[in-house]
Amino acid sequence: MQFSVGRRELLSKLQMVTNVVERRQTLPILGNVKLSWADNSLALTGTDLDLEVDTKVSIDSDAQGATTVPARKFLDLCKAAPEDAELRFEQQESRFLVRYGKSRFSLGTLPADEFPMVETSGDALEFDIPQKVLRRLFEKTQFAMAQQDVRYYLNGLLLELSGDAVRTVATDGHRMAISESPVGISGTETRSAILARKSVLELGKLMGGGDRSAHLKLYKTHLVAEADDAKIATRLVDGSFPDYERVIPSKTDRLAKINRQGFREALQRVAILSSEKYRAVRLEFYGSELKLSARNPDQEEAEELLEIEYQGEPLEIGFNVNYLLDVLSAVEADTVEMQLADSSSSCLIAQPGETSERYVVMPLRL
Amino acid sequence: MGEGQSDRQAPPSIKLLSSNLSDQIAAGEVVERPASVVKEVLENALDAGARHIDIEIEAGGTRLIRVRDDGFGIPRDQLSLALTRHATSKVSTLEDLEAITTLGFRGEALPSIASVSRLQLISAQDGNGWQVGSGAEGGDPQPAPHPQGTSVVVRDLFYNTPARRKFLRTERTEQSHIEEALRRLAMARFDVRFTWRYNGRTGQDLPIAESESARAGRVSKLLGRGFMEHALPLRSEAAGLSLEGWIATPAFARAAANMQYVYVNGRVIRDKTVSHAIRLGYADVLHQGRHPAYLLYLELDPTRVDVNVHPTKSEVRFRDSRMVHDFIHRAVRERLRDARAGVGETNPNVATDGAFGGAPAMPMPIAGFPGGGAGGLSGYRPNFEMAVAGGSVSETTGFYQLAAQPLATAVEGGLSPETEEVEIPPLGYALAQLHGIYILAQNRAGLVLVDMHAGHERILYERLKQQRADNPLVRQPLLIPLVLHLSGREMDTVLTAQDELLSHGFEVTPSGPESVTIREVPALLRDADASAMVRDLIADLQRFGSSNRTAQEQDQLLSTLACHTSVRANRQLTLPEMNGLLREMEATERSGQCNHGRPTWVQLDLSAIDKLFMRGR
Numbered sequence: 001m002q003f004s005v006g007r008r009e010l011l012s013k014l015q016m017v018t019n020v021v022e023r024r025q026t027l028p029i030l031g032n033v034k035l036s037w038a039d040n041s042l043a044l045t046g047t048d049l050d051l052e053v054d055t056k057v058s059i060d061s062d063a064q065g066a067t068t069v070p071a072r073k074f075l076d077l078c079k080a081a082p083e084d085a086e087l088r089f090e091q092q093e094s095r096f097l098v099r100y101g102k103s104r105f106s107l108g109t110l111p112a113d114e115f116p117m118v119e120t121s122g123d124a125l126e127f128d129i130p131q132k133v134l135r136r137l138f139e140k141t142q143f144a145m146a147q148q149d150v151r152y153y154l155n156g157l158l159l160e161l162s163g164d165a166v167r168t169v170a171t172d173g174h175r176m177a178i179s180e181s182p183v184g185i186s187g188t189e190t191r192s193a194i195l196a197r198k199s200v201l202e203l204g205k206l207m208g209g210g211d212r213s214a215h216l217k218l219y220k221t222h223l224v225a226e227a228d229d230a231k232i233a234t235r236l237v238d239g240s241f242p243d244y245e246r247v248i249p250s251k252t253d254r255l256a257k258i259n260r261q262g263f264r265e266a267l268q269r270v271a272i273l274s275s276e277k278y279r280a281v282r283l284e285f286y287g288s289e290l291k292l293s294a295r296n297p298d299q300e301e302a303e304e305l306l307e308i309e310y311q312g313e314p315l316e317i318g319f320n321v322n323y324l325l326d327v328l329s330a331v332e333a334d335t336v337e338m339q340l341a342d343s344s345s346s347c348l349i350a351q352p353g354e355t356s357e358r359y360v361v362m363p364l365r366l
Numbered sequence: 367m368g369e370g371q372s373d374r375q376a377p378p379s380i381k382l383l384s385s386n387l388s389d390q391i392a393a394g395e396v397v398e399r400p401a402s403v404v405k406e407v408l409e410n411a412l413d414a415g416a417r418h419i420d421i422e423i424e425a426g427g428t429r430l431i432r433v434r435d436d437g438f439g440i441p442r443d444q445l446s447l448a449l450t451r452h453a454t455s456k457v458s459t460l461e462d463l464e465a466i467t468t469l470g471f472r473g474e475a476l477p478s479i480a481s482v483s484r485l486q487l488i489s490a491q492d493g494n495g496w497q498v499g500s501g502a503e504g505g506d507p508q509p510a511p512h513p514q515g516t517s518v519v520v521r522d523l524f525y526n527t528p529a530r531r532k533f534l535r536t537e538r539t540e541q542s543h544i545e546e547a548l549r550r551l552a553m554a555r556f557d558v559r560f561t562w563r564y565n566g567r568t569g570q571d572l573p574i575a576e577s578e579s580a581r582a583g584r585v586s587k588l589l590g591r592g593f594m595e596h597a598l599p600l601r602s603e604a605a606g607l608s609l610e611g612w613i614a615t616p617a618f619a620r621a622a623a624n625m626q627y628v629y630v631n632g633r634v635i636r637d638k639t640v641s642h643a644i645r646l647g648y649a650d651v652l653h654q655g656r657h658p659a660y661l662l663y664l665e666l667d668p669t670r671v672d673v674n675v676h677p678t679k680s681e682v683r684f685r686d687s688r689m690v691h692d693f694i695h696r697a698v699r700e701r702l703r704d705a706r707a708g709v710g711e712t713n714p715n716v717a718t719d720g721a722f723g724g725a726p727a728m729p730m731p732i733a734g735f736p737g738g739g740a741g742g743l744s745g746y747r748p749n750f751e752m753a754v755a756g757g758s759v760s761e762t763t764g765f766y767q768l769a770a771q772p773l774a775t776a777v778e779g780g781l782s783p784e785t786e787e788v789e790i791p792p793l794g795y796a797l798a799q800l801h802g803i804y805i806l807a808q809n810r811a812g813l814v815l816v817d818m819h820a821g822h823e824r825i826l827y828e829r830l831k832q833q834r835a836d837n838p839l840v841r842q843p844l845l846i847p848l849v850l851h852l853s854g855r856e857m858d859t860v861l862t863a864q865d866e867l868l869s870h871g872f873e874v875t876p877s878g879p880e881s882v883t884i885r886e887v888p889a890l891l892r893d894a895d896a897s898a899m900v901r902d903l904i905a906d907l908q909r910f911g912s913s914n915r916t917a918q919e920q921d922q923l924l925s926t927l928a929c930h931t932s933v934r935a936n937r938q939l940t941l942p943e944m945n946g947l948l949r950e951m952e953a954t955e956r957s958g959q960c961n962h963g964r965p966t967w968v969q970l971d972l973s974a975i976d977k978l979f980m981r982g983r
Contacts, residue, residue, distance in 0.1 A: 150895050151848075173846045174892060242846045277923070278840045278889045297833035320842070320889070346845055364889055365841040 003037055003061040004088040007081045007100070010042075013055040014075055016230065017046035020053050020202060021071040029068060034115040035089075035096075036066035045115070046071060051199050052118040053206075054231040066112035069096045077105055118233040120224060124217040127185045129166065131214045131227055135207035137168040140179035140357050142200050143326045146172035153239030157200045161218070162190040169244045175323045176247055176360040177330065193223055194237035206232055247360055249346050252339035254312030256285055257352060260336045263290075264328040266304045270294045271321040273302035280364050281321040285340070286314035294321070317343040318366040324349075327359040389481035390527065397478050399534065400427025400523055401543035406475035407518045408551050411435035412558065413468040414516060417574070421548065421562040426540030428523050428531075436515040439491035445498045445507045448487060449480050479520060482527050486519040488512045545569070549588045550634040553627060553661060556581050585612065585661060589625060592618065593659055598704070600662070602697035606670075607690065609697045611662035616648065616702070616959045619656035627661045630671060635682050640664070642910055643691040647698025650827075650921060651956050653963030664694070688911035703955040793952055793967065796944035802936035805944045812972035818939065819932055820960035821951045827928035827961045828954050831921060839871050840889040848884040849877060850897045856904050857882070863907050870916040872900055890920045925961040 017033050025031040034045040042059045045052065077098050081087060085100040091109075098105040138157065146154035149172065160167040167180040195203070206227050207214060214227040224233045270281055274294035284291040290306040317340065328336065333351040340347045349359040383391070397403055404427065411419050414437030424430035440448055479485055488497040488510050495512030524531040534540060541564060548570070552560045556575040563569055575584045586594035597612035614625075628640050648658045672683040684690045793816065794809025805816040852860065860867070860874055860882055867874050871888030887896045899919065906913030933939070939947070951957040951966065960966050976982050 147893075150897070154846075171846060173844050173848075174842060176845055247845055275837075275840075277927075280840055280889070297837055318840075320892075344843060360845060362843050362845040365843060365886065366838075 001063050001065055001092075002088065002090045003042070003059040003063050004086050005042060005057055005059050007078060007083065007085045007087055009057050010087060011078055013044055013057050013230070014078055016202075016205065017044045017053050017055055018071045018075045019046070019205075020048050020051050020198070021046045022048050023072070029110045029114055029116070031071055032068035032110055032115070033071045033074060034066065034068045034112055036112060038062070038064040045117070047116060047118065048198075049116060049118075050196065050235040051202060052233045053202060054233075056229040065091050067091055067096055067109045068112055068115050069107045069109055074098070074107060077107075118222065118235065120217075120219045120222045120233065122220050124219045124224070125161070125185075125188060125191060126215070126217050127161070127188075128213040128215050129183070129185075131207040131209040131212055133166070133181045133183065134214060135204055137166065137179050137181060138200055138204045138207075140330050141168045141170040141177040142204070143330065144170040144172060144175055144177035144359075145197055145200070147197070149173065153194050153237055153241055156194045156196045156237045158192055158194055158241040158244070159223075160190065160192040161185045161188060163188060169241065171242065171244070171247070174320070174362050175326075176244060177327075178244060178248075178358045178360075180356055182356070191218060192241070193218060194239060194241055195223065195234065196237050199223075199232070199234040203232055203234075206230055247346070248358065249339065249341055249348050249360065252341045252348065254285065254315055254340040255310070256290065256338040256340070257309040257335055258290065258306065258338065259308075260328055260331060260334055262306060263336065264325065266292050266306055267321055267325055267328070270302040270304055271325070273300045274321055278364065279320045279322050280318050280366055281324070282316065282318050282366060284314070284316045285310050285312070312340070315340055315343060317347070318364040319347075319361060320364055323361045327361065330359070331357060386481055389477045397482055397523075399543060400431060400540050401547040403427065403431050403479055403483075403520055403523060404433070404544050405547045405551070406479065407431070407433045407520070408548070410475065410518070411437055411516065412551070412555055414438045416515065416558060418559040418561070421560070422566075423541065423544055423562065423564050423569075425565070426534075426537035427520075427544050428534065428537070428540065429521065431520040431523070432517060434515065434517040436513065439514060439516050440487070440489040441491055442494070442496045442507050445487060445489060445496055449476050449485070449498065476518075482530070483523040483525065484521040486521070487516070488519070489516040490514055550627065553585060553588055554629055554632050554634060556584060582612075589659075589661065593625065593661075596659075597661075598701055600697060600701045602693075602700075604693055605689065606667055607693045608665040609662060609694060610665075612660065613644075613647075613662070613698055613701060614659035616651040616653075616656075616658070616963055617965050618659055619648075619652050619963070620659055621656065623657040625659035626657070629663045630673075630682055631665055631668060632663075633673060633682075634680070636680050637682055637684075639684065639687045639691050639910060640694060643694035644698050646695045646914065647702060649699075649918060650925065650961055651702060651959040651963055656963065660698075662694075664690070666690075691910055691912065791949065791952055793948040796941050796948060799939055799944065802938060805939070805947065807944070807948060809969075811969055812975060813970040814967055815970065816948065816951070816967040817960070817964070818937075818944075818947060819934060820964055821947060821957065821966040822932040823928050823960050824957050824966060825947075825950050825954045826932050827921075827925055828956065830924040830928055834890075834920060834924065839869075841871050841873070841886045842889040842892045843873075843886045844884065844896075848897050849881055850874075850884060850900060851881045852901075852904070854880065855908070856901075859904050859908050863904075866907065866912075867900070867903060870903060870913070872896070872903065872916075874900060888916060888920065890923060891916065894919060928961060 014033070021031060021033065030048065034043075036043045036045075037059060040058055040060070040062050042057050043054060044057070045054045047053075078087060081100045081103075088097075088099040090097040090099070092106075094109055096107045096109050098107065137159075142157060145157055149155055151173070154172060156170075158167075158169040160169065162184055163186060164184040165180045165182055166185065167178065169176065169178050171177070203225055206225060209228050212228065214225055216226075217224040221238075222233060222235055224231065267281060270292045271279065271294060273296050274281055275296050281292055281294045284293070285308075288307060288310055290308045290310070291303065292306065293301065293303045295301045327349050331349070331351060333354075335352055336349055337352045338347055338349050343363060344365065346360050346362050349361065350357060397406070400423075404421065404423075408419060408421070411433055414435060416435035416437035418436050420434045422430065422432040476485070476487070484499075486497060486499050488495060490496070490512040491514070493514070495510045496507040497510035497512075498507050524534070548560065548562055552570070552572055559574045560570065560572045561568070570587065572584050572587065573580075575581045582594055582597075585597075593614055594612070596614045596618035598615060600609065600611055600613050602609045626641065626644075628635055628637065628644075630637075630640075644658065644660060644662070652658060670685045672685070675681045675683050790810050792809060794807040794814050797806045797808055799818075800806055800815075803818065805818050807814040807816060857876065857880060861876065864874060871886070871891070872884060873886035874882050874884055877883040882900075884896050884900055887894075887899075891899065899916070903913050903915050906915055957966060973982075
């Protein structure tokens, strides 16, 4: 009942699995990872009951067995091994032995059949999507997710599937991010699911395979994603996400085109002297100029002028600078477009002539 | 189906209660326990203009309560009437009732007491004493010798109501209730002498206290010296309201909410509005779960307060409770703002058992210091002898003289050495840092220990609060408005208080018969649970007519910020840095307590340190 695996092959897989294991546990087995080996392959599983991550790594033996070991300790032992070490494992009754070099460790175990697995049921919508597409959808929106909001459904990401697009939406009630990929899921009516914050972050890590495809299964209550030799199964957030279409401002009669990098850097400079708590910056649009200014409680002031393209009446409007900077970091184009109505209505930021990424930000009342 | 349906009895007929029975029913409300008798009878004596009231209690008031006053007395022909229900000399018209200036007025006390005890009423006017006894209502007064004034003698309380008697506690408990009743009245009337005895032994003798110090003396006798040592005298007047009395520094905060006395026009009361206002005044200087101690006298036009709310008159209703609330809140808050070193007559953080009073900042000759002749060092006589285990003290006196040196040098560092008279700051000059946590400083009284993190935290916190107050409120409109479901009563409050809510940073608009939409929140609280906050705000507005909840919530955030940005333990500070911190603390409001209500500094008097070494005994 012995097998061995290289540290390098194991470590990244183990890390991924251990990530979902919560540090503090009331149920001891949830602090463990499940190891099961058969047919020259070792499967690793970690769970927090809502989110389960499985990965595989090949081993040198066709021995069979399964157990669970304390996740953090197991990870730390493997991490501490010399870089090229060959890790040798052996199960001995209620102990799990880890050996490398002249080191020998004996870990406590809990039976593998007591390890809770996420169970899915019912019909699933199955589809393939390039990993990099899904990853991009997440990256462009996940920063706008709420954190610990009482409206629990905002602490996650809306994934919407339709015949002509796959869309992700996130909002914390103050700003919203919408991203869509034009490749639809053929032959389906619109379906949507809310993914919890932690699941979004883990799924993003799973989608590291570039052009390779990920296989997704959307159940009524769960989403299962398989990419390369890893699998994530997650429970969906139950609730109804706000109607994002209604939030996108439509009656905007002011339009500004601004160099993204210049705008971003100017905001970063001005923000230094904005109030630490409000993070307020004032934007004044007139003619072909944008004036950015900020003032803090110590009455220190910052001011900067930007050349822009602007159509519409002059406008003065305040924003939380962090919300603008988040957007400008997510957008990649050289130029961004701000569509504005008035100083108390939301503003839409996008790439000129594109709708693949849209951001709505609420102003501050200064 | 019910019982008695088959042989139904004749329905009881409606008849007027006998006056004795109705008196006993009223007694249930007014005479709850012996202490209530004491209170009622004493109030009568005070209303009769007494200058000296003598009280005698036996067996926790169950055997005897005798109250003798030297007031107006009751004429012979009114003696019997005094024992009749709804007979009073204190009000006669409705107008009187709207502007009550006497303690009693309902005309219930004496007949109620008489109905549950053996009561004797003896009174003398112009040298002729008469008495009436209980039971025999309307019996003719008998002559009895008595000095000017009235005596009420209550024997065998509850002898005829065994149920009530059964509920009495031990003699000791009842006596402490009586003591509390006496205390409350004695603190209401400094112009009256009170003497009382328990089972023949003197309990208190409180002479008339006209002067400020005599009053403080009486309070200190009644509430204990600890209270008075920590008390900050308070006096405030505005818009026809006047508030006087003492509030204890946060350092004296108690685990229980006793030692909270509020008098409204001389009447002790318990009122939600008032206690809430005081509690708010203590906001962010009180440790969690601690209660402030105070003794306050609120005076206002009697027409602006209704005392006829409860039979024992312990509750009142203010015509304009919001104004009263704001007035008291502000007065207490402003007084506590000065709770810092060197301000006020008392030292809030004396570390000793209180045997040593305050350390007022006063100029003193430095030149006298090393000689040990003046001021705080006067306790050191180099030539006293005392055997301490293993050695004699005389060896160490030389060291003490040396110890006095650093002060002189520290002073020289910042001030011209030629100065003959130098004012030592209240927190003194820093000597060293202890384990990277405390600053040791030397002032006139002795050693000052300062928790440097706590002190710095308060300085930053007050600065942040000031900034918040100086800058306009920034509101964050919501991209996705919040819908809140409310009760009908809450809706009414929202409809009338939309502007008020907006001034707190919440734009709330009705969106249905029982729901509102929150459209904007204060930018500082953008991550807080807005719906819970609006709900709490509405509840405050309903109860107190005003709220400073959002200000408190924002302060809470600032407090955390201050805590995170202040110097932490193990940060080594140089002497100039430490002295800088001490000076800032002296200049900062409420610097006696950190944001969480812990003390920031304590004074160790030389005499207290002497005690540790058994010096000077």
